[in-house]
Amino acid sequence: MQPTLLILAAGMGSRYGSLKQIDRFGPCGETIVEYAIYDALRAGFEKVVMVVRQSFVDDVREIVVNRAVKKTDISFVFQELEDLPRGFNLPQGRVKPWGTGQAVLMAADQINTPFAVVNADDFYGASSYKIMADFLTRPQTGDPEEYCLVDYQLENTLSESGAVSRGVCKVDSKGYLTDITEHTKISRNGNKIISQIAGKETIYFTGLERVSMNLMGFMPTMFGHLQQQFIDFLKLHANNNSAEFYIPFAMNEVVRTGKARVKVLSTQERWFGVTYRAEKEMVANNLKDLVRRGIYPADLWA
Numbered sequence: 001m002q003p004t005l006l007i008l009a010a011g012m013g014s015r016y017g018s019l020k021q022i023d024r025f026g027p028c029g030e031t032i033v034e035y036a037i038y039d040a041l042r043a044g045f046e047k048v049v050m051v052v053r054q055s056f057v058d059d060v061r062e063i064v065v066n067r068a069v070k071k072t073d074i075s076f077v078f079q080e081l082e083d084l085p086r087g088f089n090l091p092q093g094r095v096k097p098w099g100t101g102q103a104v105l106m107a108a109d110q111i112n113t114p115f116a117v118v119n120a121d122d123f124y125g126a127s128s129y130k131i132m133a134d135f136l137t138r139p140q141t142g143d144p145e146e147y148c149l150v151d152y153q154l155e156n157t158l159s160e161s162g163a164v165s166r167g168v169c170k171v172d173s174k175g176y177l178t179d180i181t182e183h184t185k186i187s188r189n190g191n192k193i194i195s196q197i198a199g200k201e202t203i204y205f206t207g208l209e210r211v212s213m214n215l216m217g218f219m220p221t222m223f224g225h226l227q228q229q230f231i232d233f234l235k236l237h238a239n240n241n242s243a244e245f246y247i248p249f250a251m252n253e254v255v256r257t258g259k260a261r262v263k264v265l266s267t268q269e270r271w272f273g274v275t276y277r278a279e280k281e282m283v284a285n286n287l288k289d290l291v292r293r294g295i296y297p298a299d300l301w302a
Contacts, residue, residue: 002044003045003114003115003137004046005040005048005049008119009050010079010097021064025274025283026300028299028302034064034300036118037074039124039128040129041071042129048075051078051107052078054078057076061076070301088234091239091241102245105230112220116216119213121275123272123273126269136217140219142261145259149262151211152210152211152267152271155207155208157211158207165185166186166211167182168182168211169210180212183195213271222260229249272286
């Protein structure tokens with residue numbers, strides 16, 4: 001079965017100042033999401049599912065997939081604060097999204113194939129999608145099932161505009177994930193790379209560490225794991241209005257409990273994205289350079 005691309009596009013872009021999902025960066029006004037769809041299709045993905053907010057789905061349809069939909073099947077699912085398992089109610093004062101783990105769970109009824117998860121505001125590079133597609137289309141032969149993630153060198157994922165969140169990976173000698181530790185404030189400090197953790201010491205990185213950028217691959221069984229994990233999360237954190245259920249946490253849990261193994265697949269691509277408004281020009285220039293080098297056509301959908 002050909003894999004499905006699941007794009008997480010429900011974020012509100014608080015640090016960017018507007019909806020990054022519908023901002024135009026390419027030479028012919030393409031969004032970053034369109035490059036994700038283009039790369040996935042030529043790597044062998046067959047279907048696209050986008051997780052969005054219902055309040056801006058019409059804008060996404062008009063701006064992001066207006067032309068791409070002619071090339072593939074694109075459907076939408078919604079992530080809303082009220083989308084909770086039976087027995088749970090929206091806590092008073094909750095305005096923060098429940099996180100990427102819940103976002104993936106929202107697509108359970110739409111996906112019955114192996115699938116890859118990507119962020120809508122991240123440019124992962126064409127070869128990363130090919131690495132992912134090759135893994136997802138190979139037969140599953142072991143027990144337990146194998147999932148995967150494509151990791152990046154930390155040095156290639158930093159922003160010059162401010163701190164970023166990255167999942168630092170630990171991998172065993174056979175290339176399987178043993179842990180992802182989420183660092184929410186990684187930044188440059190002169191010639192050093194540091195992570196500031198509230199209430200703990202400053203951690204220094206070399207830049208060679210391998211990090212997850214939420215480019216992850218799963219079998220459909222992951223939805224069942226997410227359902228139970230989200231229930232467990234809500235039992236503990238439902239009344240903490242700042243707590244979020246992140247997909248790296250969910251991946252850690254399936255590894256810890258032995259429900260799946262996660263193969264870590266490295267890419268040499270250089271990530272870029274738009275956490276901050278100041279990065280828009282950089283992203284546009286990078287895309288122009290990729291067009292100039294012949295990696296992409298000037299007009300993706302011409």
